[in-house]
Amino acid sequence: MSSRVFLNEVGLRDGLQAQPKHLTVAERCQLMDSLLACGVSTIEAGSFVSPKAVPQMAGTDEVLGYGLEKASASRFNVLVPNRKGYELAVAAGAREVNLVVSATDTMNQKNINMSTAQIMAVCEGVIESAKQEGVRVNAYVAVAFECPFEGRVDSGQVISLSQRLLAYGADRAVIADTIGAASPFQVSRLFREMCRGIQPDRLACHFHDTRAMGVANVYAAIEQGIRHFDSSIGGLGGCPFAPGASGNVATEDIALLCHQEGLDTGINFAAMVEAVELVKQLTGTAKGGRAYYWLSTHMERFTEKKGEVA
Ligand code: HMG
Numbered sequence: 128m129s130s131r132v133f134l135n136e137v138g139l140r141d142g143l144q145a146q147p148k149h150l151t152v153a154e155r156c157q158l159m160d161s162l163l164a165c166g167v168s169t170i171e172a173g174s175f176v177s178p179k180a181v182p183q184m185a186g187t188d189e190v191l192g193y194g195l196e197k198a199s200a201s202r203f204n205v206l207v208p209n210r211k212g213y214e215l216a217v218a219a220g221a222r223e224v225n226l227v228v229s230a231t232d233t234m235n236q237k238n239i240n241m242s243t244a245q246i247m248a249v250c251e252g253v254i255e256s257a258k259q260e261g262v263r264v265n266a267y268v269a270v271a272f273e274c275p276f277e278g279r280v281d282s283g284q285v286i287s288l289s290q291r292l293l294a295y296g297a298d299r300a301v302i303a304d305t306i307g308a309a310s311p312f313q314v315s316r317l318f319r320e321m322c323r324g325i326q327p328d329r330l331a332c333h334f335h336d337t338r339a340m341g342v343a344n345v346y347a348a349i350e351q352g353i354r355h356f357d358s359s360i361g362g363l364g365g366c367p368f369a370p371g372a373s374g375n376v377a378t379e380d381i382a383l384l385c386h387q388e389g390l391d392t393g394i395n396f397a398a399m400v401e402a403v404e405l406v407k408q409l410t411g412t413a414k415g416g417r418a419y420y421w422l423s424t425h426m427e428r429f430t431e432k433k434g435e436v437a
């Protein structure tokens with residue numbers, strides 16, 4: 128089993144999309160610089176959604192453009208809810224997009240004003256265009272464990288949606304616990320079942336840490352062979368359309384878990400602690416993940432060498 132773990136940093140999108148304080152484009156670019164220095168594999172730069180629905184994400188084209196001046200397009204992805212979002216994203220230089228299908232009809236209606244059948248049809252068309260244009264696609268299956276409106280979600284529905292999205296041509300299916308309701312045994316069960324028909328490399332996880340099980344859930348998925356995880360600096364996050372969604376599992380918590388388990392994330396710990404400090408200062412609400420305090424008081428344990436624990 129590979130010892131490399133890939134972190135996709137979602138702080139600039141999931142982290143900021145529900146914040147009461149709307150960060151300026153300049154502040155988001157400052158955060159982008161700090162995240163690039165951390166050595167995360169990829170960064171979700173924002174979302175191309177209606178600014179009426181999510182004003183916090185207005186100006187994502189400028190934030191992405193700023194990132195593209197600093198690093199190659201393969202380091203970035205952006206969320207797109209529909210074809211219009213896809214077209215705006217590609218025009219702004221995106222080469223990797225994130226589509227979102229919720230596992231329940233009610234969540235799809237609340238999030239993007241479409242039924243599950245409608246958004247699946249949109250995804251099929253967008254993925255077809257993306258394949259022709261050489262754009263990578265991550266297909267999210269949201270509320271994969273529990274929906275804030277319809278309750279428990281059947282794993283059969285999650286597996287079936289993931290298989291269909293991969294069959295349309297998505298590069299990876301991202302299993303998302305939108306409101307942080309999953310527990311490690313449920314995560315193990317779901318991925319054991321999924322990995323019978325899908326290569327683990329084509330799956331990723333996006334956990335919210337609402338009930339303090341984010342890190343345990345990441346560990347359960349690692350045990351099932353999953354190596355791609357979303358994480359958010361300082362533990363920021365939440366979906367404006369999913370009541371009860373709190374922060375994503377913190378980048379610093381997954382990074383420390385991986386290093387203690389001998390798994391390489393490529394993270395520079397000193398730069399990561401600086402990024403947590405910046406996101407706390409910029410938002411005024413981020414607290415930092417549970418590993419933040421220990422990390423910030425034990426930096427002497429980290430050598431100069433990138434990401435190495437002494
Ligand atoms: P709608 O009102 O049904 O859309 O909203 P519409 O097609 O009727 O268009 C309405 C207006 O929006 C029009 O403008 C369109 O041009 C514009 P107007 O004529 O009124 O001036 N529009 C757009 N503008 C910019 N970008 C676009 C776009 N599309 C239409 N892409 C819509 C439907 C999807 C647009 C809206 O509901 C929306 O933007 N929703 C945002 C949803 C969102 O951002 N949710 C949070 C992200 S998902 C998430 O957090 C979960 C995740 O983290 C995983 C997890 O935790 O589970 C990924």
Ligand code: MG
Pocket residue numbers: 141303305333335364365366
């Ligand atoms: Mg989320």
